[in-house]
Amino acid sequence: MLRLRILSACALGALLLAILLFLPPLGWTLFVIVVIAVAAWEWAGFAKYAVPARLSYLVAMVLLTLSVLAWAGVFQETPVRDRFSAVFWIASLFWMLGVPYWIWRMPMNPSGWLVLAIGMVVLLATALAIVDLRTAGVGVMLAIMAIVWVADVAAYFVGRAIGKHKLAPRVSPGKTVEGAIGALIGVAIYAIAATLAFDLISATLAATLAVAIGLACFGILGDLFESALKRQAGIKDSGNVLPGHGGILDRIDALLPVLPMAALLLPR
Structure with a gap:
């Protein structure tokens, strides 16, 4: 299983890099729409809805995203990025206040409408952030996404090696405090190395460290929130489109809070 996960992760990484480097802005935007459509289908599964309702939610999510992108002028030559800020x-x-409360209370039968409404906000913000960050440059986009990847890898190996204390046993019994600490240390090392080697972020080292570690913390929260939704829905994976990885949401769960927050922090 680990070998399959590594191979599919490498293939997905290579595909994402190729898409980032070679697709024009319009092509990238359409790619984002496809990803969000699949994510919306999976999210509706958290609400335990059947196929017709899930299709309706997918269509509504795509139309909403396209409408906001068009309103912001993304399909024209001079998009107004400030229109994404709200x-x-x-x-x-929501990630700072609502999610910690949700994980703490762990409602076992949340309203399906509430789950779908949350998905609208979360997925729309993620789609807009992916489009927005791409305009800042491929290097910036990859640097931000790498925060999540480094945290994920570090948490996995540190947790397997020395993990003993459960981070959130009711939500995700496999995650440990040691793994989370390992993730933050790994991100700190990555942030220092990236800043010194490439000067990717024009800020002081202390500020860069604070931002990277803060985003990593919310990435962990995103992972836990998706785990909570799956547990409440009684499912193991959000989908099965990625061999060894489950669904799209299983791969981007930590990016859901990180990308909108990073987009908000970038100068406009």
């Missing part, structure tokens, strides 16, 4: 703020506040 969505980023709403999503960020």
Whole structure:
């Protein structure tokens, strides 16, 4: 299983890099729409809805995303990036306030409408952030996404090696405090190395460290929130489109809070 996960992760990474480097802005935007459509289908599964309702949610999510992108001028030559800010703020506040409360209370039968409404905010903010960050440059986009990847790898190996204390046993019994600490240490090392080697972020080292570690913390929270939704829905994976990895949401769960917050922090 580990070998399959590594091979599919490498293939997905190579595909993402090729898409980032070679697709024009419009092509990238359409790719994002496809990803969000699949994510919306999976998210509706968290609400335990059948196929017709899931299709309706997918269509609604795609139309909403396209409408906001068009309103912001993304399909024209001069998009107005500031029009995304309100969505980023709403999503960020949800991740800072709503998600910790949700994980703490762990409602076992949340309203399906509430789950879908949360998905609208979370997925819309993520889609807009992916489009927005791409305009800042491929290097910036990859540097931000690498925070999540480094944290994920570090948490996995540190947790397997020395993990003993459960991080959130009711939500995700496999995650440990040691793994989370390992993730933050790994991200700190990555942030220092990236800043010194490539000067990817024009800020002081202390500020870069604070931002990277803060985003990594919310990445862990995103992972836990998706685990909570799956546990409440009684499913193991959000989908089965990725061999060895489950669904799209299983791969981007930590990016859901990180990307909108990063987009909000980038200068405009």
